[in-house]
Amino acid sequence: MRRATLALARRSLRNTLRRPQFLAPLVAFPTLFLAVNTGGLSRTTDLPGFPQVHGFFDFQLAAAITQSLLLGGVASGIAVALDIEGGFFDRLVAAPVPRLALVAGRVLATGVLALGQVAWFLALGLIFGAHIEGGVPGALVVFAIGAVAGTGFGAIGVALALRARSASTVQGIFPLVFVILFLSSAFFPRELLSQPAKAVADYNPLSYIAEGLRDPIVSTVSAGPVLYGLLAAAALTVAMAWLAVLALRGRLAND
Amino acid sequence: MREPRVVWALMRRALNEILRVPGAAIPGVLAPTIFMIGLSGVFGAAAKLRGFPIADDFRTFIIPVGLLQGAGFTGAATGVNLARDIEQGWFDRLLMAPVGRSALLAGTVLSASLRCLLPATALLIVGFALGARWPGLLGLALAIVLISALAAVAACWAVMLALRFRTQQAASLMQIGTFVAVLFTTAYAPKRLLTPWLRDVSELNPVTHVLEGVRQGFIGSVTWGKTWPAFAALLGLTVVFGGFALRSLTRVGR
Numbered sequence: 001m002r003r004a005t006l007a008l009a010r011r012s013l014r015n016t017l018r019r020p021q022f023l024a025p026l027v028a029f030p031t032l033f034l035a036v037n038t039g040g041l042s043r044t045t046d047l048p049g050f051p052q053v054h055g056f057f058d059f060q061l062a063a064a065i066t067q068s069l070l071l072g073g074v075a076s077g078i079a080v081a082l083d084i085e086g087g088f089f090d091r092l093v094a095a096p097v098p099r100l101a102l103v104a105g106r107v108l109a110t111g112v113l114a115l116g117q118v119a120w121f122l123a124l125g126l127i128f129g130a131h132i133e134g135g136v137p138g139a140l141v142v143f144a145i146g147a148v149a150g151t152g153f154g155a156i157g158v159a160l161a162l163r164a165r166s167a168s169t170v171q172g173i174f175p176l177v178f179v180i181l182f183l184s185s186a187f188f189p190r191e192l193l194s195q196p197a198k199a200v201a202d203y204n205p206l207s208y209i210a211e212g213l214r215d216p217i218v219s220t221v222s223a224g225p226v227l228y229g230l231l232a233a234a235a236l237t238v239a240m241a242w243l244a245v246l247a248l249r250g251r252l253a254n255d
Numbered sequence: 256m257r258e259p260r261v262v263w264a265l266m267r268r269a270l271n272e273i274l275r276v277p278g279a280a281i282p283g284v285l286a287p288t289i290f291m292i293g294l295s296g297v298f299g300a301a302a303k304l305r306g307f308p309i310a311d312d313f314r315t316f317i318i319p320v321g322l323l324q325g326a327g328f329t330g331a332a333t334g335v336n337l338a339r340d341i342e343q344g345w346f347d348r349l350l351m352a353p354v355g356r357s358a359l360l361a362g363t364v365l366s367a368s369l370r371c372l373l374p375a376t377a378l379l380i381v382g383f384a385l386g387a388r389w390p391g392l393l394g395l396a397l398a399i400v401l402i403s404a405l406a407a408v409a410a411c412w413a414v415m416l417a418l419r420f421r422t423q424q425a426a427s428l429m430q431i432g433t434f435v436a437v438l439f440t441t442a443y444a445p446k447r448l449l450t451p452w453l454r455d456v457s458e459l460n461p462v463t464h465v466l467e468g469v470r471q472g473f474i475g476s477v478t479w480g481k482t483w484p485a486f487a488a489l490l491g492l493t494v495v496f497g498g499f500a501l502r503s504l505t506r507v508g509r
Contacts, residue, residue: 025427032435039453040443044301078424168276168339171426172283182293188300197296 001098008097008105012079013112026071026113027120034064034124037187049191053218058130061121062214063186065142066206068117069150070177074170076110077157081167099252103162103244107154114150118143130217138216145212145229152237155244162247186210208232258358265362266369272336273370283332287325287378291317292385298443306448309474315388318378319398319470320442323462325374326367326402327433330409333367334429338417347508356504360414364500367410368403375402387473394472397482401469404489405462409433411496418503436462461488 016023034057042056053059083089092102122132122139132138161170181187183197184206193201201207212229215222273280295314302313309315340346349359375398383389390398413429420428439456440463446454457463468485471477 019424025431028431029427029434032431032438036438036443036453039450039456040448041298041301042450043304043444043448044298047300047303075427078426082424166276167423168335171335171423172281176289178286178293179289182289182297188297192300194296194299197293 001101001104004097004101005104005108008092008101009108009112012076012106012109015079016075016109016113023075026075027068027117029071030064030068030121031124033067034060034121037063044188044192047192049189051189051218054131054133055129057128058125058218059214060187061125061130061217062142062210063181065118065121065146065213066149066184066186066210067177067181068121069114069146069153070181072110072113072117072150073153073155073157074173074177075157076106076154077159077161077170077173078167080106080158080161081165081170084161084165085167093252099248100245103155103158103241103248106158107151107241107244110154110157111147111151114147114154115143117150118146125217132217133219134216134221138221141216141221141226142213145209145226145233148230148237149209149213149233152233152240155237155240159240159244159247162244162251165251180204180206184210205232205236209236258355258361261354261358262362262365265359266366269333269336269363269366269370273373280332283328284374284377286328287321287374288381290324291321291378291382294320294443301444304444304448306445308445309388312388314382314385315473316470317442318382318387319466319473320437321378321382322375322398322402322469323405323437323466324433325378326371326406327409327437328430329371329374329406330367330411331413331426331429331433333363333370333410334413334415334417335423335426337363337414338421338423338425341417341421342423350508357501360411360497360501360504363414364407364410364497367406371402371406372399375399390472391477393477397472397477398469401465401485401489404493405465408489408492408496409436411493411500414500415496415503418500418507436460437466440466442466461492464488 037060038057044050045053045056045059051059080089083092089102093099122142125132134141157170160173164170183200184204185193185201186206190198190201190207208225208228209232210229211225212227212232215225215229273284291314294317299313301307302309302316307316337346340349379395409432412432416425416429416432419425439453439460441449441457446457449457464484465488467481471481
């Protein structure tokens with residue numbers, strides 16, 4: 001099981017890295033969104049109720065990381081759907097490979113990729129003048145939450161692909177990534193959100209993940225937001241991995 | 256006489272896809288509405304900033320952005336569908352048909368102009384229901400014409416990429432172009448509130464003129480001064496991207 005998972009994870013990573021033009025959007029979209037949000041709304045830090053931060057760019061970094069990780073999950077789903085459409089998945093099912101490894105390999109690869117995505121945004125932040133107030137320990141916390149959350153988002157992508165079986169349907173999920181993000185405190189402080197976004201944000205695990213990622217960037221590491229962030233990411237990963245396994249079982253039963 | 260019939264047949268085929276694969280089409284139709292509700296829910300407080308053109312009404316300000324995003328998403332989806340046709344071999348059969356390449360391009364691209372009316376309708380219905388300002392019949396008609404033309408331009412861009420990469424995996428690249436074009440404008444705030452670098456970019460970006468042309472009815476009245484730059488920008492974009500798309504198409508298989 002372990003060897004098969006690692007081999008499939010390596011294959012997923014190799015395939016992703018082999019075509020950087022398809023990898024680039026995972027960081028390019030959030031980077032552009034980061035740029036346009038910062039460029040268009042930097043004056044909002046003057047609004048009453050906005051927390052004390054070094055700048056709106058610093059505040060938005062966690063939003064960009066969260067968005068990038070979600071897109072990583074969508075990309076992971078598209079890759080699985082293409083494997084299904086192309087027949088590779090069926091060949092894997094026919095091979096003497098533990099079935100769980102089919103899900104675990106892809107999900108693990110998405111988690112590893114998440115580390116690279118977090119590194120990109122922290123580097124970008126430092127280059128463009130953000131302050132990582134939590135220092136090196138803070139950066140490590142961001143990596144930890146990012147890797148766990150990225151793994152969970154990968155599991156969502158795999159579950160969707162196994163249900164939909166079509167790359168274009170999984171691709172259609174792309175706009176929904178923004179719905180989930182908009183209904184969280186990823187982009188703006190919870191206190192300044194309008195209803196109903198504010199009400200939903202309180203229950204959206206993405207709010208806690210984004211706030212966990214943000215805390216070490218805009219302040220010294222505080223236990224509350226970081227623990228909530230880690231917990232939300234871990235709970236999401238467990239729940240979504242379970243859904244992915246259920247989707248796999250459903251698919252195998254139908255075939 | 257055959258060419259217009261081919262164009263119409265390709266447009267109808269694209270419309271049929273909405274019914275045939277609703278799972279793939281529905282998110283694209285709803286995306287701009289989601290963006291409008293999401294952006295106004297998240298960044299609505301920005302309209303409280305001094306210098307905002309319509310005080311405390313970020314929703315009306317952002318609706319034209321949603322209309323342009325709908326056009327952009329539809330254009331990108333056209334490219335994704337073409338890439339799928341290439342992958343499945345249907346496009347090769349189309350190329351063998353006794354039809355001019357320009358008719359193939361026109362049918363593909365004009366289908367985007369029609370399809371973009373779906374997300375626009377959903378967005379406007381929800382927007383008005385939530386209390387967005389009515390732009391007047393002239394403002395509305397102008398907005399529809401401008402976004403239809405922008406969808407065709409976005410489709411030209413996506414067709415170009417579909418022919419280059421020949422895989423649906425290029426979808427993100429198609430979307431990213433339209434995404435940048437629409438958002439690196441005065442999308443979130445008027446020019447005077449943008450940071451200097453974004454202000455400079457928005458001045459160079461021709462889509463800013465299209466956005467201002469669509470927005471004028473929503474936040475004021477329609478003027479010739481804001482209308483002609485929008486059409487001039489679209490004409491230029493059509494010539495450039497239409498030319499590149501046609502060039503890519505004529506080179507296929509030769």
